[in-house]
Amino acid sequence: MNHTASYTFRPELARCRECGVRKFALFNNLTDEDFKLVHMPVEDITLPKRNTLYNAGDQAQSIYTLRSGLIKLVHYLPDGNQRVVRLVKPGGTIGLESLVSECFTHHAEALQDSKLCRIPIAVIERLDNESPRLHKQVLNRWHQAVMESDNWLTQMSTGTARERVARLCLFLHDDVTESCTVPGREDIGAMLGITTETASRIIADFRRHDLLEFKSRNVFKLDLVGLREVAGMDAADEGNYAD
């Protein structure tokens, strides 16, 4: 594994307390008492774009919380092609299977420069037993993983290629920067179950129709209303975009 680029050990309580994504993350609702049970280091990981967090089959001994960036979880097909099974956004939990399995079931790789916390499973198991709050959170995270898989299926593998690309753009849209950074065409293909050429053509077409406005390489400003319409999520009855 090649994510040992940089890491530091840290006093858990203070650093977790001030973590920006804490309120969305696994340690969400832990009390200071809970943190006192953490007697192993939670490690900071920096994972540059295109680097692998783990491979399918790797020994699974940690759970990861994504603090920034974007991670793809991949299944390899018998023909050697890959299929992206779901994306994890900041606040998401990666590698829950460590709790029940010897090894990881996906290949996990950064689509953007990412920062994560690696939490040894011993920490989780301890807290799982002694903190009902974490225990609940763990179940919650599993639930979230299933829901996200299901949504990924209905959003990214259903309907025409056009609809799928539109949904992916909306999925990747960052409300803060009001822009959308799309992955390489190869990755888009693996996410949507289409070819790179089709992905490319549709994006070019969206640009011609001003649904995407070029800002810089692979970064676009979205016409949210227009794209929602293409995606078949009719703007009319969704009604939470205006202000």
Next chain:
Amino acid sequence: MNHTASYTFRPELARCRECGVRKFALFNNLTDEDFKLVHMPVEDITLPKRNTLYNAGDQAQSIYTLRSGLIKLVHYLPDGNQRVVRLVKPGGTIGLESLVSECFTHHAEALQDSKLCRIPIAVIERLDNESPRLHKQVLNRWHQAVMESDNWLTQMSTGTARERVARLCLFLHDDVTESCTVPGREDIGAMLGITTETASRIIADFRRHDLLEFKSRNVFKLDLVGLREVAGMDAADEGNYAD
């Protein structure tokens, strides 16, 4: 909900111990001691084909173990169409979300006459706290749900319609009876993300190529080797068979 067709209460220990699917099911590895903690009835449910177990949004207060039959979990799309998100086979667990959520996230419906056990969440929560075996099983079941979702995506929503139908037939194949009971074409479409006409055409075509041998309405004997080849599961030559 319309599955109150027939049910009986029962002495948990004895009946679970002798249950045919027990070794694949949630209560898999419970000891007699564990069963003594079960102070609420586990209910037997008979759910005839096409009947609904629960709807998305229904209050979630039980978990179900499927003892026989076949259940589809469905997401409704904004356009009113449905998409089958995964199938549950005997031994599988349905409605785990009850543990963490107020209401169900899927629509669950029988594709074949089915029998289930309904386990109140209070039972699970009690055991989850007091039996490390069940606790582990619950996590295992979540893991299984995620893996099955991921497999569903890569198997049933990837590749050509032909490949998908072949994979579905193999998925539904019953090794004991050496046959395969396929659902209506509508359901096949909702599972594979294709139209009913395409599903119908491909099945007709498989029959012409002796990949499916008609036994009775919607029941076929499979040419396992041939279908595996069509499904792209054999590393061998990506089958173009002329006739």
Next chain:
DNA sequence: CGGCACATTGACTGTTCTCAAACGCGGTGG
């Protein structure tokens, strides 16, 4: 500047969808 990786475009082929019509089976009523 050339080379490389990736993205775009074009022309063509093959697949899947759409709309519409015919078929076949099981059930009902004459």
Next chain:
DNA sequence: CCACCGCGTTTGAGAACAGTCAATGTGCCG
């Protein structure tokens, strides 16, 4: 018992869509 109906399935023809192969374009880096 047979005629008829309803419903899901099958089939057909044409259009829309996506995949393939190949060429070209573009930006980045040494």
